[in-house]
Amino acid sequence: MKNKILNIKNLSKSYDAFKVTDKITIDLHFDEIHALIGPNGAGKSTLIKQIVGSVKHDIGSIILDQEDITDLTDVERAKIGISRTFQVSSIIPQFSAIDNIVLSLLDKSNKTFQLFKSIRNNKELYSNAKKILKEIELLEKSEISASDLSHGDRRKLEVGLALAMDPKVFLFDEPMAGLDENGTNMMINLFKKIKSNSPILLIEHDMDAVFALADRVSVINYGKIVATGTVNEIRQNELVRDVYLGYEI
Amino acid sequence: MIIEKTFNKWILVFLFLIPVLGFIFEEPYYITLTTKVVILGIAGIGLNLALGYCGLISFGHAAFFGLGGYVTGILSFHALNSELMFSWPFVSSGSSDMLVIWPIVILSSAFLALIIGLLSLRTTGVYFIMITLAFAQMLYFFAISWPNYGGEDGLSIYMRNSLPMINTMDPLNFYFICLCWLLTVIFISAKLINSSFGMAFQAIKQNEERVKSVGIETFKVKLLVFVISGTITGLAGSLYTDLNRFISPSVLNWQMSGEIMVFVILGGIARLYGPLVGAAFFIVLEQTLGSYTENWQFWLGLILILEILYVRTGILSLFEKKLKYEK
Numbered sequence: 001m002k003n004k005i006l007n008i009k010n011l012s013k014s015y016d017a018f019k020v021t022d023k024i025t026i027d028l029h030f031d032e033i034h035a036l037i038g039p040n041g042a043g044k045s046t047l048i049k050q051i052v053g054s055v056k057h058d059i060g061s062i063i064l065d066q067e068d069i070t071d072l073t074d075v076e077r078a079k080i081g082i083s084r085t086f087q088v089s090s091i092i093p094q095f096s097a098i099d100n101i102v103l104s105l106l107d108k109s110n111k112t113f114q115l116f117k118s119i120r121n122n123k124e125l126y127s128n129a130k131k132i133l134k135e136i137e138l139l140e141k142s143e144i145s146a147s148d149l150s151h152g153d154r155r156k157l158e159v160g161l162a163l164a165m166d167p168k169v170f171l172f173d174e175p176m177a178g179l180d181e182n183g184t185n186m187m188i189n190l191f192k193k194i195k196s197n198s199p200i201l202l203i204e205h206d207m208d209a210v211f212a213l214a215d216r217v218s219v220i221n222y223g224k225i226v227a228t229g230t231v232n233e234i235r236q237n238e239l240v241r242d243v244y245l246g247y248e249i
Numbered sequence: 250m251i252i253e254k255t256f257n258k259w260i261l262v263f264l265f266l267i268p269v270l271g272f273i274f275e276e277p278y279y280i281t282l283t284t285k286v287v288i289l290g291i292a293g294i295g296l297n298l299a300l301g302y303c304g305l306i307s308f309g310h311a312a313f314f315g316l317g318g319y320v321t322g323i324l325s326f327h328a329l330n331s332e333l334m335f336s337w338p339f340v341s342s343g344s345s346d347m348l349v350i351w352p353i354v355i356l357s358s359a360f361l362a363l364i365i366g367l368l369s370l371r372t373t374g375v376y377f378i379m380i381t382l383a384f385a386q387m388l389y390f391f392a393i394s395w396p397n398y399g400g401e402d403g404l405s406i407y408m409r410n411s412l413p414m415i416n417t418m419d420p421l422n423f424y425f426i427c428l429c430w431l432l433t434v435i436f437i438s439a440k441l442i443n444s445s446f447g448m449a450f451q452a453i454k455q456n457e458e459r460v461k462s463v464g465i466e467t468f469k470v471k472l473l474v475f476v477i478s479g480t481i482t483g484l485a486g487s488l489y490t491d492l493n494r495f496i497s498p499s500v501l502n503w504q505m506s507g508e509i510m511v512f513v514i515l516g517g518i519a520r521l522y523g524p525l526v527g528a529a530f531f532i533v534l535e536q537t538l539g540s541y542t543e544n545w546q547f548w549l550g551l552i553l554i555l556e557i558l559y560v561r562t563g564i565l566s567l568f569e570k571k572l573k574y575e576k
Contacts, residue, residue: 078464095448095452104463115441
């Protein structure tokens, strides 16, 4: 238990008779990247939404760093250290890239309710935001409106927003979708670097990236975890080959 | 944006010049008219904070405008008639001193906005519109059925409330009092918009789910914006009662909420000076078209339709210089 930062037990969600997630038990260790793979509609994103609290679960429990967060709201969970990216880029479109990052830094720095001080004059916040933009290779585009960024740059910005929160765990929902090779390599290197501070639960369809990054992999199908293991164990699991990977790996 | 900023400076110059010219040419009517623009502009700036910058489409801001008006009218009515207003927990016969009235108006408007906000901000979209409308209509019907203060006929106060060492009955003096409030409200709004709090509420308008996901308590942010917005509009209601020396339930009606919304839309949503320009445009239309036809609002409707179809972001956007990276 002590080496687990996130421990999810029997998490279930049904819409009428349809079980989106069915008694999912999964955990995340310190220093690891745990990939969650599975076909479209298997329940991966719903699981993320349940962990962050934007979708209410029917039964089950979520323990973060030995604290039961099952009954906390989505905002409370974000405050205590769950940071996420969205499957479809979710940014503040009319803000510049740097302002998006600064927004993400507000709560940690207790600046949200600072009413009359110009945010632009807060050199510390903007300097921290620049460091994050540099990490995600968007520093040169810091003043560009987020809505004018390319799809790949928006994906990077999503990750930047999560990084800015300096959370206990990251939940990344297809962060590499639509990225070119350079972008994917940048993300892989970045994730390897940050996982020691904040472990990552990673949903990703890019299997090369998953196998390059993951310490453990869980496979979800029809809302159930059908296998969990190291990359090699998962590669050789026949059930997993049947439901998701196929035979071309 | 450079052109818009220059235009905004010209608006301020005009606001100083027009009433002075009215005074020089002995046309006090124009001073009163400009005072009305300034007061309605303040009400619009209040709504713009909630609607324009935070995306809270309140259709009930008449409640705050009317409350500010009625608080002013009632306090003044008792003071001028030397009538006891209440005797518990302390004895009060109202007040006709603006320095007493304004803080009471500010506190009562803020309190009403807090109550309405606490209940209505749990809803979104059309439900939020309807619940804010319902609150304002409740107050409207309450005012109509309150005979002590004129009921449907409204309440007259025969003298404008006073301010030490200033003759508030002088139209020019009263105009500059209102102008001071306008500048204060613009200053406060500008500070809010450019603050980290402003960043949070402007982000909520665009993507509330994302703002929640970075740990910001969006309910509290929206509530505070709503309270500030209602308070500013309430203050405008107070000045409006003093301008007309009369208050009636019509300022609590949904039509008033609609008019304040029209100022914001006409001038430019989420533009600091937008509601002021919108109010000025509205009053000019009322005065010019109104002298030709009783149905001048038909033409106002037509202009609104054309604006929404072709300009969309308000009159002030015509003066906007697009930045390099904007499409």
